[in-house]
Amino acid sequence: MIRDERLIFEKSVPGRIGFTLPANDVPEVDLTETFGEGVLRSSGPEIPEVSEVDVIRHYTNLSRRNYGVDSGFYPLGSCTMKYNPKINEDIASIDGFSQMHPLQNPMSAQGCLEIFYRMDKYLAEILGMERVTLQPAAGAQGEMTGLMIIKAYHMSRYDEKRVKIIVPDSSHGTNPASAALAGFEVVQIPSDEKGCVDMTALEEILDDTVAGLMLTNPNTLGLFEENILKISEMVHKCGGLLYYDGANMNAIMGIARPGDMGFDIAHVNLHKTFSTPHGGGGPGSGPIGVVKELVPFLPVPVIEKQDDYYVLDYDRPLSIGKVKSFYGNFSVVLKAFSYIMMMGPQGLKSASQAAVLNANYIRKKLEDLYDIPYNRICMHEFVLSADRQAQKGVTALDIAKNLLDEGYHPPTVYFPLIVHETMMIEPTETESPETLDAFVETMRRIAQLAETDPEGLKHAPKNTYVTRLDEVKAARNPVLRWRP
């Protein structure tokens, strides 16, 4: 690996250029005369001055210090790091899609609108919902949108005392954060010894101040909430709505549907379940589906078909408005749409089946050496605890760092918060049994080393571009930008 630690700014040379532009062929405006005093920039910006080859080498080499799904196994629980088919990337680069302006006359954007419209239908079918909005840019924004709809729904019924949103203690951080942001009071309920919603606790909390319950199912332990029908009945009975965090949809595509479980609103992460690449942290897409009763509250515009044409319907008095500009992360939607078109009903189902089988396979192969707090058949992911190893001084974090040295992206660590020394393993369906076997073997070797040579595991990673980084230092003295 080529060691070049400089920032792009540190490669800048005054006067060097990396761009070419057509020569200006219109008269020049006199800037100071036109704009007057104080409007024009007095100094900077310190944007680097480099050539095209500098830029290409710099970022190509940076990319080589990064690990993606295309580099190897990425069992990052809750993130569904499945393989991203290459054809989808090509499709998203078609000029006829990528060079469309969102405010064009809808008649000149029928291709885009058809995709939105059909994607709404497909996702509605997959989720068991009535309609879907593709506006939210990610899961968290989907949640926010859903919660706004819950709010709007209750308000439309003048039911103003519903201020509480219930979330299980195993829920993802975005759930309570979104609820709080949407102006709700967040009530956390515990999980029972089986890892599911504690029914007594739920029972106790349910009253007419409850606006809704947020749940992911299978939950973040990878377990299906077996009481889901009971839960939804209870919540509905007390007048609340059920929100489905669809981050875990990869377990149940074509097998079961949140709508059928009694959920009123459900989001999916296209960047997880529907295989759009995660981009090192986005862009994603978090469409939400709603039951019939909630359709009027969906964000505007809703894409409708009138006669043979697709139109943008803004005339929806009960709509919560807009959660994001325009219509959603179109090019992400495009990739997910392509994925669905290539998988078909059978393909999606097979994907979930294989994802679940893969997770169970790893679970089985590790159960003797690691603690598995809820050791039964899991869905697409499961949680183990490195507690046994931690007693020897080898934490989940140490295990993760050792996996780096072995060429793996580690599982999610320390989430969900209700399990000690958690490692959350989600292999996805795009991994081969050979890959799983190799990973299992590595995990077993690490477990054995934790017994025989725990100290040896404390210094990983060694084979990476940088060794263990001082996060405390970073937070204590934040250096958030380069300074000239």
Added chain:
Amino acid sequence: MIRDERLIFEKSVPGRIGFTLPANDVPEVDLTETFGEGVLRSSGPEIPEVSEVDVIRHYTNLSRRNYGVDSGFYPLGSCTMKYNPKINEDIASIDGFSQMHPLQNPMSAQGCLEIFYRMDKYLAEILGMERVTLQPAAGAQGEMTGLMIIKAYHMSRYDEKRVKIIVPDSSHGTNPASAALAGFEVVQIPSDEKGCVDMTALEEILDDTVAGLMLTNPNTLGLFEENILKISEMVHKCGGLLYYDGANMNAIMGIARPGDMGFDIAHVNLHKTFSTPHGGGGPGSGPIGVVKELVPFLPVPVIEKQDDYYVLDYDRPLSIGKVKSFYGNFSVVLKAFSYIMMMGPQGLKSASQAAVLNANYIRKKLEDLYDIPYNRICMHEFVLSADRQAQKGVTALDIAKNLLDEGYHPPTVYFPLIVHETMMIEPTETESPETLDAFVETMRRIAQLAETDPEGLKHAPKNTYVTRLDEVKAARNPVLRWRP
């Protein structure tokens, strides 16, 4: 770096698939009935059975064990490893070019033909020649084509005793190889103490059996043949032709032209001078230009303009015929065409100027620590000798391997053959002074280590995916394919 030593075959699992094809929508032909006995394959082929993710990971990771211009400095002398502008790659991928069949009606391929036609003109201007054929797929094929033209020319004059081609001892291996292949007797002449053609030796050899002389200018020592006008006069006088190996054109674009020097035929390597990427060993493109007298001998077809249309002219009785199917490596030509269009006359000249300045700069900065056999102002490259280091036991090869560890592609070693422990350094114009300085510093450090710790330099490379490879073993017991 992820260590995965398996071949793609070793990842194969029976029944696994990586392809999708439309279902066959026509009736199936009964194969045995149609083809009869013995025509159908009885076994194999053992093509791997892998999934798309397997393929992507396998080759992505393989790519990470490779070094290109985009990885860093690549001063491989004689190869002009300049930066390859990205726009050219995009242009070559345009469907309107890449999806053209060569046998289409020329009226349906006017875009392609216009590019060939204009490229012919541009290169003719750059070379100082009358016309250019773009048919040859690489420099060596350009040479071959040129030599066939030389043959055809003499034969057309019934001058059948011209059987010799003269090449300097500093010439590239393809020169004598091409000459031999074209049916000539190869006569090698020595270089003089200045590194140029030995004029007395040349004088002696010139007679009416000489068909021609092949020369690159600047030559492979990076030196301009100062006697070039004299040489061409002498060769012409005795009835021979002059062939220009244009591998070194990057020194003189817009500054001097082979045609003006007296050359009758000249090739250029588009994959060197005109910045088309080398692809890890091709495809290249080696167009040749010829003087007016030789135009009738050019390979068919020649692209001509008739009225407003471009046509393929096959009706050329003196033509040597075809050296390659169709018209040349079109998509490579396309990239070089784009390059010329972006550089313009000034840009090409600046490129040569900067290339020459860069080479001289490195030469100057190394002259105290390395032997520089012909230490005067060089053109776009120069040759140093590691003789001094070799006396301490550190060969040019060792130096090269140490450069690998420092993140550089080494210079060409052991070519040209007339210098001991040669290293041929060609920085090209796309490298920044900072890069040159860093390289110089590394080369100086190595030279110092050769004095102080020669043994320490014998074990490089250490930081590469594999360490020094046993080439003798490979040649002695050739294993040229994987076996199941």
Added chain:
Amino acid sequence: MKSSYIPMTGEQQDAMLAAVGVNSVEELFSAIPEELRLKEDLDIPAPLSEYELKKHMMALSQQNFDSSWNLCFLGAGIYDHFIPSAVKHITSRQEFYTAYTPYQPEISQGVLQSIFEYQTMISELSGMDAANASLYDGATALYEAVLLAVRHTDRKEVLIARSVNPEYRKVLYSGLKYSGIIIKEIEFYTSTVEDKKSGTLDFDRLQSEINENTAAVVIQSPNFFGIIEDIKSASQKAREAGALMIAVCDPISLGVLESPGALGADIAVGEAQPLGNPMNFGGPLLGYFAVKSPYIRRMPGRIAGQTTDSEGRRGFVLTLQAREQHIRREKATSNICTNQALCALTATVYLSLMGRKGLKEVARQCIDKSYYTYRALLESGQADKVFNAPFFREFVVKPKTDPELLNDVLLAEGIIGGYDLSKEYPELEGCWLVAVTEKRTKDEIDMFVRKVSSICQGGLQK
């Protein structure tokens, strides 16, 4: 399970089921109540092969009139700028685009360093001390900025210029609907057309609305009409009232215009799509978010910070995570998790390629070409002046033909016309917002002006 994306073969499946100790795939799902298990296939189309898909999608794309073959004069927040080819060559490096958020810094230095560089560039452009790693878009960035201001000042009123992008205001209104935060819009100034201030923030109204309840003042410059606002005076007013100044600024304009930071703004946000990101029918976009130091720990979203590794080498990590949802849950500064990392990388590569000079040149050409277009339209006599303040890249005129009708005719001739302002500003009935980027040539502009004036002369009416 025959799919090129699912490597498990039938035989392997059997072996794995056996290893797990179940008899069938179905058994794996036995935790799902029987009545919930789907009995039929999903009602979605049968699978297409890759080649069929490609043809299908090409056909759909051909239903669109895109800017690769139509001339785009539409802006209104999303701009058709030139994107150097090298940008995509970097962002399509698989190590970048197939990675998750950089939770494991040792194998994510590529993304982390690029975010750090992005934060630096955004800070430089906006004249701020720090920036985050991106937000969904300009609109949500503004929403987050307002929340920051409300929390920081512990006040509940926000003053926002009516000339702020309507999309942004809508997102803000939806997001704050039940929050108890009061938003007041400040009109733009209008008197005579010739008044140099017309189209800019009405400072008298600002003065009368601002008070000790004001958490923030929000203005946009160039504003939605392309007009440059007086951020400096607005900042002064905000500071006097103890409110925070939030400036929404276009990043390309900051190549030549003074930074909001230098003009006194506390927070700068905006849409960074113009920095190398394709328009993509409106998404993904790239919300940038930058602040002065006092507000750093209140920023939403991911932030990369510099640190050292165990051998003392420089490295980067996600930092200040104590603000974030995965640690603080309902007390987080924001719920954002997945952001727009690849778009931020795009902007970073774009800015590196353009460099300081290139960015200035783009900005310069936007000014020159928009002014050229503006003047030519006015000179044609077929479009009237509406405002008279200096603008950047985009301007308002009132053509003799209704904008919607005009756009329809232009579209048929391969031109994507300007934005019909009456949609969002009834008071600007008949007004047309035209954007001209560096991509437009003089010839194209001349043709555009010719077409517009000939359509107007034709006297088309609704």
Added chain:
Amino acid sequence: MKSSYIPMTGEQQDAMLAAVGVNSVEELFSAIPEELRLKEDLDIPAPLSEYELKKHMMALSQQNFDSSWNLCFLGAGIYDHFIPSAVKHITSRQEFYTAYTPYQPEISQGVLQSIFEYQTMISELSGMDAANASLYDGATALYEAVLLAVRHTDRKEVLIARSVNPEYRKVLYSGLKYSGIIIKEIEFYTSTVEDKKSGTLDFDRLQSEINENTAAVVIQSPNFFGIIEDIKSASQKAREAGALMIAVCDPISLGVLESPGALGADIAVGEAQPLGNPMNFGGPLLGYFAVKSPYIRRMPGRIAGQTTDSEGRRGFVLTLQAREQHIRREKATSNICTNQALCALTATVYLSLMGRKGLKEVARQCIDKSYYTYRALLESGQADKVFNAPFFREFVVKPKTDPELLNDVLLAEGIIGGYDLSKEYPELEGCWLVAVTEKRTKDEIDMFVRKVSSICQGGLQK
């Protein structure tokens, strides 16, 4: 030196000139005789910026009728096969395409291993013991094969089927013109149209021409007419005469057809463009070259071989270099230096993706679809049978309208018609060579047949 591709700034240039000890750039060129130094700029167009270039090239590409929007029924050696998207994603990895020939194996394991895999796949397909790393195209591969045979046998006569691709034969004739090697063409057999042998090699003629001077027998299967030849019998004849058997084979067909190796050929060559390489208006192509073991050290071009590194790990190097020009100079087996490495990588990735099953499926669909088309054309009554032997992907018919005319009309309707055989085979006047790959759907074929027959019924004549 203002260029985004030349990083040296003016200041740096001055400093460097000083370091070199010259006063000006011109001084660097003082070795060039004054009279040779150009006084004026080259007469080539003024530079375009990237965006202008892109527009210019797009406009040029639009002068072409390409196969992305026209239906291609043209083959004759170059084929319009489906290329999975993943192929380009690999070949556009910069570490691959911006590298030189792998002279430094330790940093070139990517290219070297991929060549080793390519060699294996080609050997497998062709049933040979070894293959080289690629040659320019099928035509030059054949030329090299003939040279090998001549050298190996020390004989001077070569028998080649007239049904070998005319482009290949032309390249061979040009290359051998002054070599003293005599080439004799063996006609294809024709008697009645119904004869199953018509269109295949005329074995009687072969028999009468072959003798102790014959260095090689060259046949192509499927031959230029798409017809499968009897390589086995030809090999027998060659062996009996002490000549080498050179078979030119299409690699896609080898998914289902018996390999030339198994049928007794000594050398297999051909055009591997169909393996994932776009048609690219005829270049770059990919010549493959494979041999039985006795000929390995006579092979032309680059060869990768397996070895071990100093720690005993498997690795790959360029090997058997003693054959090559840079070592042997005029005694080299060939002059080839730069070959078609990236095209070979393309083929390798393509084959990996398609896998054994996919390759067979492609071959299968080519057969089914070409037979379907063939039969429909004959049934239409507007095209006559010419040969009656089994074919692969491509066949000859004689339509009622002259092929050239027919093609012109078809082109206007978005169809790239077949190859007019009269160009190269006067005896096949009016004959049309039609190729049908897996890309063509039944609907497209039906439309094609309908159009052909309606044009023919229209009775168009030259």
